Amino acid sequence: MKRTLFSTMLAAVLLTSACQQEKSEVGEAGMNVAAAEAAAANPVVDNPNVASETEAPNPNAPVMTFTESEHDFKDIPANTTVEHTFEFTNTGKTPLLIENAQAACGCTVPSWPKEPIAPGMKGQIKVxxxxxxxxxxxxxxxTIRANTQPSITNIAIRGNVLSDGAQGPVQAQ
Incomplete structure (x- = not known):
């Protein structure tokens, strides 16, 4: 019982002294001095390609408009490579730059234009x-990363890979 009472009193003393110390570190602007120093050391970077909560999206940003965002190969023979070309148009007001296009697995490989796509011009992404x-x-x-708003655009492929007829490992008899 004495330990519990002692622990409670010690916590109250520590809390009171911490509050007094924090009050003494308040600067002229009413901010905690440590918080003001941290804000000065980490300035906010203004990135025009990232929409913020208070700012409207850039009306001049490029827009990647696809004729189709998904393609179904239907049945795909086993052990073959298939390809589809996704066509898009830059319907925005400034040149479109594709930074990267990548798939989650190595079986799917995209290729994209490395040069800027002018407003009104077409481009292709081969998958x-x-x-x-x-x-x-x-x-x-x-997943396509570009200077659009939002900066990420997704396209997809699907298909049914047919079995090659193999039955797996066969046990010798």
Whole structure:
């Protein structure tokens, strides 16, 4: 009982002294001195390609408009590579720059234009899918990072990889 009472009193003393110390560190502007120093050391970076809560999106940003954002290959023969070309138009007011396009697995490989796409011009993203080692329904997504708002655009492919007829390992008899 004495320990509990002592622990409670010690916590109250520490809390009171911490509050008094914090009050003494308040600067002229009413901010905690440590908080003001941290804000000065980490200034906010203004990135025009990132929408903030208080700022409206850039009306001049490029816009990547695809004729289709998904493609279904239907049935894909086993151990083959298939390819589809996604076409898009820059419907924005400034040149479109694609920084990167990537898929989550190595079986899907995108290729994209490295040069800027002027407003009103068309571009293509080719996506290859290698069905080796795959069977059944496949859904693959390609993530495109560009100077658009938002900066991420997704396209997808899907298909059904047919079995090659192999039965797996066969036990010798």
């Amino acid at each position: 290859q899918f290698d069905s080796r080692g795959k069977t059944g329904i496949q859904n693959k997504q390609v």
